[in-house]
Amino acid sequence: MCGIAGIIGDLSGCGITRTMIDMMKHRGPDADGYFCNNGIEMGFCRLSINDLSKSANQPFQDKERNIAVCVNGEIYNFAELKKGLLARQYLFQSYSDSEVVLHGYLEYGIDFIRQLNGMFAIAVWDGRTKELFLVRDRLGIKPLYYAAIRQSVFFASEIKAIMQSRKLEFSLDYQSFSEYMAFENMFSNRTMNEHVRIVEPGEVVRITAAGVKLHRYHYWEPDFAPDEAIQGSAIYRRYIEILESSVRRHLISDVPIGFYLSSGIDSSSVVHTSKQITGNRLKTYTGCFSGVAFYDESIEAAKVAEEFECSNRRIEIRPQDFINHIEDVLWHMDEPRVGMGSFSQYMVARTASEEVKVILTGHGGDEFFAGYPVFKAIFGKHDLFGLISHTTPREMMFVLYFNFYKWFRKEAGYFLPNIFSIKQIQNLMVPEFHSELKGSADIFKELKTLKEKSESPYEQLVLTYLTLYLPSLFIVEDKISMAFSLESRTPLCDNEMLDFALSIPLEHKLKGFELKHIPKTAMRGRLPGTLYALPKRGFPTPFRFWFKKELKHYIRDYILDNRQYISMFQMDKVENMIDRFQHSRLNIPLDEISAHQIWILFNLIVFFRNQKKYYQRL
Template structure:
């Protein structure tokens, strides 16, 4: 696990070193540089040692005959099987880790070797024989990889955007389409980033660069939605249990201590229960808590008692980290690590857990992420299913109900206020077509509210563009329909651009590797072929709940879903009022020129009065201003 970077095209003295420095936090255990000025190619790497801690696994790693150089970030879980094949073909190894296996596999098979990898990775391979630079990202996008073309014929790449910003000619112009998506979803869609000049390499994709040729981008993997569906449910259930155990065991392999995120929900509890017998009692678990007094407005389900009970049952140590409003002081630092104005308060919780884990000597954490996308675990899937029967209703009564729902209070405190908020959110979408309804439910803030707070100049630049447009185009391009189309959108866009993105950035900020056993490639290839009713019925994650019976207590399996986050509504209403007034003062807003000052203050006033739940919009605006101050106003992203 590490950070990689580099460039191709015109050679710039010292650029690779600056790129390494910008993301040095990703690799506290060492760094290296390869430069070929004549070819105009340079590769950099900062190392976090997880497998084979010896110098034999250092990078950049050179081919034995000097015909290629590799920099690589990630873990390949089936590297031992791949190594046996390559050994049989005459390859000889001098290290015990997976980097050398990847290098020899690329020498033997070229780019198609990527399709044989089960792991989380991003790599750059300079093939001196063909004079081609190959970039690749893992199928689910667990590890990030960004690229840019500062001028025709030039290529920049890196694990983090701040590494690319070390190039003096790279534009820092913001992409307002992406920023609008951040205000809605907390993340940009597709290959967009908050910078117009910077793209993210999509999951399961290759990029090829050769001097004098256009950059070529090609998908090498897509989730097999729409392929032949399995019909033997009992056999699939038994197979699922076996795959869950195998995936967890594969991802426990490390030459450093391994720990676990344990929220108390089904996903992290299942990973913990599967990992404990294989790893032994020394497996440290980490969880987040906050005072219940902070939960009056957000009304999130309480996770901590379930996490404590499971840890006691399994005999595992549980480290509890309490969230308090003062953690907002971390926001400027976290925004710098995130590279983009990703506005999910869950990033704070993730950072604090990883920081505590590193202080305990744990360098690897297993996470339960990915299950909600694979097994339809989000409430929006249940809502879409429940509302499917309303398609035959006349449009007029649906519009009337939606209009009446919009009048319900959106930000009352207490349990009743939280229920009103959910009812309002669901019923206000009754008049929309299914895909629009789904994408609106994915968003934290309605389009009308976002458009209202933009400045006239930004509104003119966006014209009629909405935060949904890129996702709707993506859904059409997949050719999928029904539940599979919506799942694929979440798996291809939401998961890598949001949850996996902040988890990678927050964990690597403190030198910790986050692994996701429930996104094991073999498991994903099986689950995405399941019929819809194996995933979604009267409850979410139907088959996964069945597979967990007997492994995880029923009290965890049957409890309502709770989000992994922070009581941001309460913080914004009371504790962070001064921060809001500072970052959105009239002078600050006018100097930035992106927002309408009066509209922002009106949105806050409506939230404070309990009429509308626009607290996530406020959080996103604060995050965006902090991001702009760090990356737009300061050279080199404030590095």
Template sequence: MCGIAGIVRFDGAPVSADSVALLTDLIAHRGPDDAGVHVDGHVGLGHRRLSIVDLSPAGHQPMPSGDRSLWIVFNGEIYNHQALRVELQALGHGFRSTTDTEVILAAYRQWGEACVRRFEGMWAFAIWEPARQRLFCSRDRLGIKPFYYALTPAGFAFGSEIKAVLASGLVPVRPNHEALRLQLLYRARASNETTCFDGVLQLPPAHNAVLEGGRLLRSRYWNAEDALARRGDGGGDHAARFREEIARAVQSHLRSDVPVGACLSGGLDSGTLVALAARETTSPLRTFSVTYPGTVHDESRYIQALRGQVGNLAGTDTSPDGRDLIDVLERSTWHYEEPVWGGSVYSWWQVMKSVNAGGIKVVLNGQGADELLAGYPRYYPTYLRQLLLSGRAGALRRNFEGFRAQQGDLSRLGLLRELATPFWPDWLRRAARVAGRGTAFDDGFLSPELRAMSSPAAEALARRAFSDLDAHLLSDLTVTRLPELLQAEDRFSMAFSIESRVPFLDRAFVEYGIALPAAQKIEGGTTKVVLREAMRGIVPDATLDRRDKQGYPTPANEWLRSYGVEYAGDLIGSRAFRERGVFDPPAATAAFERWRRGQVPLAGLWTWLSAENWFRQYVDTPVAGWPRHARAASLAPAGANRTGTVPEVTSAAG
């Protein structure tokens, strides 16, 4: 797991080693163990290494092929690299290391661009071919690892993080107001390509890209929807098959030359991974949890129940008190690189901080299970609409009442109104919003300029009320929900020089999960049906029978009142906030004052504060003033290279 960056100039200007080192210095937290730069005239490649597989100097990057006709910078893990190595050796390829990086080079030489179809894992890499003056780039199927880029008449820059691309100088640091509007309004993605920075794009998941002759040609090599064609008739022992599939995924994700730990909340997903991983380890599996004793957000009893039942675990709990809330808000915004959506990032940040303090470099985490297996209550209205439109009256009645029972205080009228929302005419939607009903999002706090912006396709996706469960899950998996969670997973783990692995997003498991019948995901008021059945007797019943879905529960809202009211008031009352042209100052101030007095909640407040911090840290501050070494060094693990020293440099001349 590492950080990559690079520059290809089209204007004939040479690329200096110092200019590439500037990019990699900004992402030094991603790889404190080693650094390298390769320059070849108008091309520069940079790398920061977090040593996980083959810890020797043989894993140094940028890495050349044996004849130096190919150069690669790679971020990620190829879990089947050992099997591929054997296959490639039989085809005549030799190897100087045991790294998966070298396997990628050999696979590319053997199979060309189609090599990525053989990879199982997470990746973002770029391969430079000097003879052909060609750069081949690829990103993994689900976008677990990031790949950002900017393409201008002067050149092409790429990096694991946006800040590295901006530091290339090829594109000015300017906000993308359309993307920013969608982020503030919906707190969810509507595109896999844009960012909140104008001119900085993402290579979409499951895509390759070839840069040649100043042109970038992208192509898709995998499509999640194809798995639906393999859906069976719903027969067979689903629980047994599920256990087999997820156990295989966990086993592959434990392959490492350094110890692997796991993040453990009180939920079903992390509990499943920890229980299965503990069966595969000889020494106790290190787990890391954030708890909040004495609050409604505390998950301690579920965590302790799992430890008691599973055994072979060595748990570390941390119980932060929220006094560092503002510091986490600012740091998480710097690393996320866009406005973050809510206070749950506080727990995310704290658990990764705990992992780093525990000396662990690799952890398992449970991202993806909810989007694959319909783990959120929001999927139930979709499923009910699907049953209604398909005329399945008995199943509709059973699931309608089951969902109401699980939700506790949900009235039949309220649920019927939610089910009918997609069929309302626009005038009724507007009237419902004025009356305080319905599901329309309120853009009243945005400036008139942002309110006037329109991106119908993106908004339709962000606000869509689905009537087909498969479509809803695929949208969340590939566009709207999971991508933002994976961005946070990558940034908050790498902020502390940690590789986070996500077994639920193993390619074979994803295809299996997509093809599962709907009733194995959601039925009778229960979500993740097959997962609960499969883990019975392995994970405690108390966890399996939970229905209060929470994602990193955090007392952030309460703490914001305790420790952040003055800070929030200063930001929202500042001249910069008023004059950005993003918020409507009177509306935002009035909403904040009502929240300050305790009259109404303000769900978007964390995002507002993060947005203002984002402007101040990135847009208002010249690149030279960005907190490069100070922040990266302060977060590096003990014993790591904290100096940001000049990296090793190689040149095309050898």
């Protein structure tokens, strides 16, 4: 894990890369390194995980200094790849997993990335052809940004590093802004700054030094071809086999490892499997919110830890923590992203980093194996009786939302929660700004494109999760963990597990209308039986309660006192929106949407303030 940065093209004022790396030292405090050649400058700050020696410092270079490579992340199948390269007489200077990228490129060219199983953002400079390649892993677990500025292209692991260039100005991207307002997310390769782009998951961006030209293509696309050879109980055995091999790969480390643990199937499965492999007393970490029972998983998590003879550190997260830390959280985030989980993740990562340098999570299980009620919304259309008889009232609320609400609100027809409707956006915005927004952005652009290339609603849903939703969650996970020099790993998102999940039809994943049927059935007898009776929670944060009570005055005053940063909004209507929510005596599920709306406004204020920009000067 690390931070990478650089510039290709006009190197006048050479040395900006060091400034960019200094801005990201939280990503890699252990070492830094630089490569500068004709037309290219690359920098690297290292978080030492595998091979702690200086030999593993980057950038890696060939003997002629024609090729230079920076790798942020982990290559989990490096041992097999290295064995093949050694047989071809390549000499390795280290035991780092990342060095295989240098020799693999020398042997196979950029197509070598198709062989990689891992989480990574890679920059490869080829001095022979004067080309730079920027690459991200299949799911976009590690971020990589770039910006074409005059006769140069800057690239870095974080936007704040690229913004160190005096040549780069902030200009609001209306498409991203509208998507964030509607879906609390941004799609495709866009960011809030129209000059900054992100390398998409499974994408290669090739940049030629001559004329600084960019060419983009995807080296990986999801393949839904079913595996007819795996049927019946073989599915569950295969799941266990892949889980064990994936976790084993993700446990490779020369530094201490810890585990996030909730009361869910996925994180508990990762902990159980790791315990079986290592036999060690594992360190687990659980965030909790006292006072609201649904949001507190710590009691059940502690029981899981005790069952597996692990230590469990309980991190209580309080409203005052929000006041003390939220601005730091959003600074590390660079820009607003999906969901409200960044704050709670920040608090848990902060504590975990005191004891470990690597953390394993349970991310991906719900998206891969139908863990959300929206999957029932699709599957149940063919068997309404089975759907009704096997669906809890809370699940049915989501089923009804995704099946029927789209007839009243177009925004609800794309398998994503809608935060602000088109009508609400129009009502809240200053007319002048809304006119600019409407003329420059199509909220549904990317969602319509994805729907058109999908062969079924199920395929559309899976693609929505794999290409739009999960990558944003991974950006949050990366920025928050790296704020504390903590490497976060996701064994359930291993290539082998992803390929397996894509090959399984929905009817197997929802057998008996049971959400996440395959992992639950496969792990039955291995996990405590009490976990199977618990509701799905997903580590939510109780902002819907805090924004009405403990944080009522703070959140209201913060938004209204900083109105100059969001002057594209009609603040009298914003104030009325906040007051309606805070003065309501009822606690209803729709309060969650209202809390997200307030969260979005708060995020935008901090974001624009960090850019030192007001709307009038955007």
